[in-house]
Amino acid sequence: SNNHVFLKRSTNGFYNHHEDYHDVVGGHSVGPSPKELIGNALRHRVENVDHEFCDPGEEDTFFVADLGEVYRQHLRWKLNLPRVKPFYAVKCNPDPKLLQLLAALGTGFDCASKAEIEQVLRMGIDPSRIIYAQPCKTNSYVRYVASQGVRQMTFDNTDELRKIARLFPDAELFLRIHTDDSSSLCRLSLKFGASLDLTDGLLALAHELGLNVVGVSFHVGSGASDPLAFLKAVRDAHSVFQQAATYGFHLKTLDVGGGFCADDTFEEMAGVLRAALDDYFPAHSGIHLIAEPGRFYASAAFTLACNIIARRTIEDSPMDPQGETSYMLYVNDGLYGNFSSIMFDHQHPEAKVLRAAGQTLFDSPLAEATTSRQGVDYSIWGPTCDGIDRITERIRFPMVLDVGDWLYFEDMGAYTKCSATTFNGFSNDHDVIYVCSEPGAQALLDYLH
Numbered sequence: 001s002n003n004h005v006f007l008k009r010s011t012n013g014f015y016n017h018h019e020d021y022h023d024v025v026g027g028h029s030v031g032p033s034p035k036e037l038i039g040n041a042l043r044h045r046v047e048n049v050d051h052e053f054c055d056p057g058e059e060d061t062f063f064v065a066d067l068g069e070v071y072r073q074h075l076r077w078k079l080n081l082p083r084v085k086p087f088y089a090v091k092c093n094p095d096p097k098l099l100q101l102l103a104a105l106g107t108g109f110d111c112a113s114k115a116e117i118e119q120v121l122r123m124g125i126d127p128s129r130i131i132y133a134q135p136c137k138t139n140s141y142v143r144y145v146a147s148q149g150v151r152q153m154t155f156d157n158t159d160e161l162r163k164i165a166r167l168f169p170d171a172e173l174f175l176r177i178h179t180d181d182s183s184s185l186c187r188l189s190l191k192f193g194a195s196l197d198l199t200d201g202l203l204a205l206a207h208e209l210g211l212n213v214v215g216v217s218f219h220v221g222s223g224a225s226d227p228l229a230f231l232k233a234v235r236d237a238h239s240v241f242q243q244a245a246t247y248g249f250h251l252k253t254l255d256v257g258g259g260f261c262a263d264d265t266f267e268e269m270a271g272v273l274r275a276a277l278d279d280y281f282p283a284h285s286g287i288h289l290i291a292e293p294g295r296f297y298a299s300a301a302f303t304l305a306c307n308i309i310a311r312r313t314i315e316d317s318p319m320d321p322q323g324e325t326s327y328m329l330y331v332n333d334g335l336y337g338n339f340s341s342i343m344f345d346h347q348h349p350e351a352k353v354l355r356a357a358g359q360t361l362f363d364s365p366l367a368e369a370t371t372s373r374q375g376v377d378y379s380i381w382g383p384t385c386d387g388i389d390r391i392t393e394r395i396r397f398p399m400v401l402d403v404g405d406w407l408y409f410e411d412m413g414a415y416t417k418c419s420a421t422t423f424n425g426f427s428n429d430h431d432v433i434y435v436c437s438e439p440g441a442q443a444l445l446d447y448l449h
């Protein structure tokens, strides 16, 4: 039934799967699966690009974002951490439709700069739903948030406390503590977090300056893999709550930060955290629990498609012991672009074949890398002049790929587009085609328009 798929863009920029595509199962009409919906959007876009005739930019790399995936992640969060209110970390992916959906779902927002705070306030979000979770803030930004009524912010050192005392003495302060982030992809504790031997002095100074400490925050590192890091951090936070009480601060909120992965490690991680919270901050304590997840919400929702713009044939390839031909593929996105996640976020995006020799292969066995002896070896490179700009050192596909063919990469929603540069004059503002595989999320988005 896939043969008849076509997608029209509706007025709000979404492809509407209800009107345009139906599958009939046992007399009931059901929409396509998330995979089909993403595949249809990818296919529709690339089928209209003819690299022999198109204008510059028409073959540009682009994303397909499935906001239904964000919605499902939110349900997964609610199921596993029902007591913890997420404040989405905008830095991870500030896509406006992603933020709109999360706003409609009732999350708060963790912002790191004036621009992020402005973006969220412009959506009509109440300032109480924002935490300025940057322990070392720009003076003028502190004055800005004071003028906007964004009161919640973090600190972890004495200089910052004196800054806040001068610029925004009524701020609601979270003392960010140091964590063991050694199991994470992106370590943050080298740069932020007060160690437990410093918290007493910080609380004493806050008290002396007449400041308003309302909570404790921590971050176990982005892409964390050791659930015990959460247990230890919750235990440490609990001791800081007790320390604060000795200075007359009755802390009301614990912020457990980000670090949650979207893969199936989440349930275990959340299970350990949930148990630790129930032990140290039980429901009857009345303490509010919040978190700052970024990657968890954004990563799987975005798929990236890239065009092969050039190819170099390597005869007698040293990669292949049989001396067979291999190829270097050059695509129109790389480490200075949306694959910035390879450098900054320690990711290993996996190439799959979207379209080869005029055939769409999305989600077919042929799209995947192969280990079979018949395969062809490739390395995949970005478009800039820098030799570091390599996406994949070695991959084997079952077919010969050439200029004009398309590759796609899943799980490209976290720390990708937001850290892309325009190095060598390549755009970092690529189209996002939105689909929505969850009718509940679609209804919310339609309601917002």
Ligand code: PLP
Pocket (backbone or CB within 6 Å): 089, 092, 110, 133, 134, 188, 219, 221, 222, 223, 224, 257, 258, 259, 260, 292, 293, 294, 295, 296
């Ligand atoms: N909160 C803070 C203060 C951060 O620095 C980060 C990421 O660097 C996040 C939240 C989001 O982390 P993650 O995407 O791992 O959930």
